[in-house]
Amino acid sequence: MFSLACISVGLLGASLPVVTANSPSDILHRDVVVIGGGASGAYAAVRLRDDFNKSIALIEKQDILGGMVDTYVDNKTGATYDFGVQSFLNVSKAKEFFDRFNISVSSNSSSPTLITEYIDFNTGAEVAFQPPSLTAQITAIAKFLDVIEPWESMLQPGYWNFPAPENIPDDLLIPFGEFLTKYGLEDGTPLMYSTTGLGVGNMSEVATMFVLQSFGWDMARAMTGQMGLFTPTSGGNQALYNAIAKDLGEDVLYSSTVTNSHRTNSSVQLTVRNHKTGKLTQIVARRLLVAIEPTDDNVTPLDLSPFERDTLAKLTYSNEFTGLVDNSIFNTSYYYFNLPSSAAPNHTLVFQDEPMVASFQYTGLEHLFRVMIIGNKTTTSSEAKFLAQTSFDTLLNTGRLSGTELQTQKLNWAAFSTHGPMHARVSVDEVKNGFFQDLYKLQGARSTWWTGGAFSVNFQTKLWEFDEGLIPKILEGL
Missing domain, CATH: 1.10.405.20 (Guanine Nucleotide Dissociation Inhibitor; domain 1)
Structure with missing residues (x-):
């Protein structure tokens, strides 16, 4: 749900850059790589890895998960206040997701x-x-x-x-x-x-x-x-995403953004840079899940096709x-x-x-x-x-x-x-011209799937509900 500032390196659609002695790099092979550790990306990463036994890598530009949750902790008293997301809608199996991390909730x-x-x-x-x-x-x-x-x-x-x-x-x-x-x-x-x-x-x-x-x-x-609406009984809303971070462990690449990519109908290859250390990581995956808003800056490194670029550029x-x-x-x-x-x-x-x-x-x-x-x-x-x-x-x-x-x-x-x-929204004329049919043609194209507010709605548990419909599509043939 959050933006992910990305820097494009090299020509769009080009192969991955050669790694030299001056740019040490790890190479990771994964079933699914997820860009964005906000509500939709973090949830999908847990479900894909823990419940469907798929290897994942989660790329997050911040040093914590949770995106817009924004829990403030008073240094003197330890009291918390959620100044971003203030409560969760009790849709579908939302409370069960908290239960799996032993986080009690209250209305x-x-x-x-x-x-x-x-x-x-x-x-x-x-x-x-x-x-x-x-x-x-x-x-x-x-x-x-x-x-x-x-x-x-x-x-x-x-x-x-x-x-x-x-x-x-x-x-x-x-x-x-x-x-x-x-x-x-x-x-x-x-x-x-x-x-x-x-x-x-x-x-x-x-x-x-x-x-x-x-x-x-x-x-x-x-x-x-x-x-109903509910919140955790202690620790603020960030408590859930701290628990997710502990669960996912080293499968999360924090303080990192994608700098270059190559996507085909069978796989994706990403170059990821840690903006604190400068370390490069190469990720080769069978599926890509984009869980950030598809703004121009965010998707520049994703070697977009003309159709992808033109479609996403219509969003405001x-x-x-x-x-x-x-x-x-x-x-x-x-x-x-x-x-x-x-x-x-x-x-x-x-x-x-x-x-x-x-x-x-x-x-x-x-x-x-x-x-x-x-x-x-x-x-x-x-x-x-x-x-x-x-x-x-x-x-x-x-x-x-x-x-x-x-x-x-x-x-x-x-x-x-x-x-x-x-x-995210477009003009009424674009809606009448079939924008949302075009937008959803992006789903699954070139091994890439999309989640987040532009493809769903900006409520955390509704994004989880959207992920539940998307995950079976990601898993097809995987």
Whole structure:
């Protein structure tokens, strides 16, 4: 689910570079090589190796597994807070995966009760927005679920059954705001947006089918009590991926990226570099599973065919960032939420355009506040931090924080994480031209399979569910 920065070496599609005395290299032979140790890649690696007895190598650019989990550990108390993934959807056999690593889970929530302050972060003006009652919101979401249920198999856990262009329901391609108005579902919008819908930016303007990948069937079930959410009882969400790392041991190549490749219909060959030591590893495998977002940078080393390159280049993304800031001037009773002034008094379909800071939310730990930043396709980490500082300055200088005097103060970052490209989508015209049929033609071509949000949906346990459908295809003939 995370991006994997890669450097291309040599000509695309060329054979592997000759290893000289100045570039010592190991050669590994494996059944399957997996690129990316986030939710989908780590899960698939465990299942393929431990349950199907296949040799694997897992390439991960970071020095830990888990991608966007982002568990913060307080150095003084040992308390944890998950500022990335905050809970898991209880789909399929998700809890059983935790059980195999002896990690207990609970549905209990320890989040503090907060007062939501609606503020236009661009001006600092208080927004007198009056959301529908929680009962009205839940009722609308239940109705929303009834409307969208017939389309579930078209979009989740993947696009295997996505209809041919002439059979796509019109409602999937209209802007989400128009869709909600058509079915009288506006009352559910604040909860949809504030939980996961904000990941696509201005939710009202995005095609309905892509918002459903951000807030869809399972989130609606969770909000209406038809599906559970859970978290580990100790150690935070990172505990699972630490256990996976221990299980996989030396089959994980950390701090590493692919620099060159050669893929055929019978095998793949990769050159992998450890960016800390410079060590090169050659991997020869019968199958490749790509478990990172297929952005231009990520797939450059994968000797793409023209069809692969042209298809993947049509995707666009949101860039998400999250972090924790420690500034005592924030009021620990508040959840500072960014809405445009035009949302007042009850315009539920009005949202800020990205890039934007979505919120500053108290975590319950001392003075730590979680920051959510939604960027566009080009937003960088430094730009996201600058945007957060700018929004903070606006709140500070307009008296929206605990202090009333004007002052200069820097955000004190306790943690910051770049979630990278997420919520992959294309234009409505591309959908009508058969994009998803073309995208899934990539599956299995040149011994390569693809998983992750661009081929499924950005929820950890839903990605595991997608992997469950993909693994038998990978194993065919292996």
